Amino acid sequence: MITLIKARNLSISFNGKTVFKSFEFSLREKQFLVVIGPNGSGKTTLGLLLAGLIPEFIKAEIYGTYTISGKTGMLMQNPSPQFFALTVKEEIGAALPQGVGIEELWEKSVFELSEGEKQRVNLIANLCNGMDTLILDEPLELLDPFQANRFLKIIKSFKGKKTILWLDKDQGFVESEGKIFLGKSLQKFPKRRKHSIGKKLLQAEFSIKREGFESNNINLKLYEGEKVALIGLNGSGKTTLLKAIAGLVPIKGIVELQSNFSFSPQNPDHIFFENSVQQEIGSMQRMRFFGLQQLAKNFPERLSKGQKKLLSLASLQQGQLYLLDEPTTWLDVENKATVYNWINNSREAFLVATHDRKLLDYCDRVLLIEGGELKECSSTTVKRFFRAGL
Amino acid sequence: MFLYNSKTVFSCWPLTPKLLIAFLLPGLSFLTQEPLHQAIMLGFVLLLLVIARYSELPKLLLSLLPFILLTDAVFIFLLPEIPNIFRVVLTANLRIYVVLLSFAFFSYTTDVFSIVKAMKRTRIPETVYLSLYIVLRFLPEMEQDLKEIRELNKLKGVSWKKPVRFLQAHFLPLLLIIFQRTEELSIAYFLRKKRENKD
Numbered sequence: 001m002i003t004l005i006k007a008r009n010l011s012i013s014f015n016g017k018t019v020f021k022s023f024e025f026s027l028r029e030k031q032f033l034v035v036i037g038p039n040g041s042g043k044t045t046l047g048l049l050l051a052g053l054i055p056e057f058i059k060a061e062i063y064g065t066y067t068i069s070g071k072t073g074m075l076m077q078n079p080s081p082q083f084f085a086l087t088v089k090e091e092i093g094a095a096l097p098q099g100v101g102i103e104e105l106w107e108k109s110v111f112e113l114s115e116g117e118k119q120r121v122n123l124i125a126n127l128c129n130g131m132d133t134l135i136l137d138e139p140l141e142l143l144d145p146f147q148a149n150r151f152l153k154i155i156k157s158f159k160g161k162k163t164i165l166w167l168d169k170d171q172g173f174v175e176s177e178g179k180i181f182l183g184k185s186l187q188k189f190p191k192r193r194k195h196s197i198g199k200k201l202l203q204a205e206f207s208i209k210r211e212g213f214e215s216n217n218i219n220l221k222l223y224e225g226e227k228v229a230l231i232g233l234n235g236s237g238k239t240t241l242l243k244a245i246a247g248l249v250p251i252k253g254i255v256e257l258q259s260n261f262s263f264s265p266q267n268p269d270h271i272f273f274e275n276s277v278q279q280e281i282g283s284m285q286r287m288r289f290f291g292l293q294q295l296a297k298n299f300p301e302r303l304s305k306g307q308k309k310l311l312s313l314a315s316l317q318q319g320q321l322y323l324l325d326e327p328t329t330w331l332d333v334e335n336k337a338t339v340y341n342w343i344n345n346s347r348e349a350f351l352v353a354t355h356d357r358k359l360l361d362y363c364d365r366v367l368l369i370e371g372g373e374l375k376e377c378s379s380t381t382v383k384r385f386f387r388a389g390l
Numbered sequence: 391m392f393l394y395n396s397k398t399v400f401s402c403w404p405l406t407p408k409l410l411i412a413f414l415l416p417g418l419s420f421l422t423q424e425p426l427h428q429a430i431m432l433g434f435v436l437l438l439l440v441i442a443r444y445s446e447l448p449k450l451l452l453s454l455l456p457f458i459l460l461t462d463a464v465f466i467f468l469l470p471e472i473p474n475i476f477r478v479v480l481t482a483n484l485r486i487y488v489v490l491l492s493f494a495f496f497s498y499t500t501d502v503f504s505i506v507k508a509m510k511r512t513r514i515p516e517t518v519y520l521s522l523y524i525v526l527r528f529l530p531e532m533e534q535d536l537k538e539i540r541e542l543n544k545l546k547g548v549s550w551k552k553p554v555r556f557l558q559a560h561f562l563p564l565l566l567i568i569f570q571r572t573e574e575l576s577i578a579y580f581l582r583k584k585r586e587n588k589d
């Protein structure tokens with residue numbers, strides 16, 4: 001077996017700020033290796049270094065030794081900017097690969113593809129173009145369970161044939177493979193706490209008609225102190241529903257809301273414009289609860305994606321009802337535990353759109369959106385939903 | 391605005407006749423001084439737009455009208471000594487409509503990427519067409535971002551009453567998102583170039 005990548009005592013720093021210290025690993029040919037590390041531990045930096053971008057394209061100080069033989073490709077988190085060509089055919093640029101399930105996408109254009117499909121095409125384009133090593137940087141982050149399972153299926157079919165280095169913050173998705181930890185990892189989740197449910201807080205009965213989404217009969221009731229999860233595939237209308245309740249989307253029907261609410265969007269990039277984290281949050285107590293006090297003086301845009309997400313939750317206005325859109329994407333295990341704790345211990349009502357299975361354990365009810373219909377769903381339906389596409 | 395998934399009667403046409411309409415017709419309208427000729431050309435473009443089912447045609451025509459009338463009034467008021475002033479003004483007005491509507495026809499019936507594809511075929515250097523392509527490819531996403539920002543600011547209660555804060559809340563996030571996008575894009579492009587160089 002040939003060793004493709006070998007790193008010894010590796011450290012990287014940007015402008016004197018160390019990203020990671022004395023990291024050691026080696027990658028053999030046709031090995032499937034997973035590197036796990038929390039938010040801000042330097043996973044992406046490691047990927048960029050191994051893909052050849054860092055000394056060449058981005059300037060950084062590198063200490064220690066590392067050798068890379070062969071060509072290295074990399075797949076990033078966000079599928080959209082990696083897609084340069086107009087059609088799938090042009091993007092892959094080779095003959096149609098058999099048995100990976102993209103036959104039906106072959107002639108489609110970029111604008112017809114969903115995020116998950118784009119990511120799958122990116123993966124196949126990388127695998128089919130003779131890369132020796134492929135680095136995957138949290139590729140499942142923006143995908144729904146169905147698309148994630150399809151993605152994992154392709155990975156499984158290439159296992160043992162290609163060298164793959166997977167960088168992620170969670171370890172739930174792969175069974176016992178070679179694992180390396182970058183930074184320390186903690187896994188301790190709070191226990192479910194039951195809250196008493198009060199009087200009716202929200203009653204909604206409406207129909208929405210929007211491009212790409214149409215629903216005739218949405219019926220939703222929410223009580224004080226109730227935690228409700230909303231699941232559904234990407235593009236099934238979870239965000240639209242939350243926005244309709246928040247009054248951002250025109251609807252036909254009524255939304256009766258008895259109290260004030262606060263809405264947290266999926267992408268945290270759109271909200272921050274203050275000069276520091278402290279100004280964004282306002283209250284010291286809240287900052288301490290979310291563990292952001294060390295970043296208090298930082299400029300919000302300088303934070304990592306996961307930290308921004310946490311800040312977007314911390315800077316929500318107090319209300320009786322929280323509408324959260326994917327509150328745990330980009331968060332590592334420790335930060336996820338913080339969010340679970342927050343949802344678990346607060347007395348307010350929550351309506352949470354999510355792909356995170358663990359989060360469903362802290363909710364009283366689970367609602368599923370499918371084909372424009374909203375329905376209550378049992379634990380077997382949830383199980384089936386998370387196994388779809390396998 | 392350009393269309394991304396245009397489905398009009400003229401979408402299946404090749405680029406050349408549409409380009410001819412979009413550039414030759416305005417050119418012709420500058421050559422002639424007859425209001426009748428202008429009217430014929432305008433009628434032709436209007437007919438094309440009606441066939442293409444351009445839904446915003448009345449809106450476009452009406453929204454231009456006040457500006458045109460205003461400029462006409464100023465023109466007539468300032469230069470009363472020109473002979474046949476009304477005829478000149480009428481020609482100018484019709485000309486404005488011909489130019490604008492023929493471009494509207496072009497942009498409405500043409501899929502933007504057919505322009506990029508045509509540029510690719512003529513072997514224009516990659517640096518030229520790629521930048522145009524990237525602008526067009528990511529414009530819808532930026533529009534989406536701006537929409538999202540506007541909605542969130544509405545929820546936060548940021549309004550025009552505090553103009554500085556309003557501008558800050560809208561344009562700071564947008565600017566930072568654009569920088570982030572460019573960084574992501576340049577990394578993705580670098581990786582892609584590496585993938586394509588098979589040596």
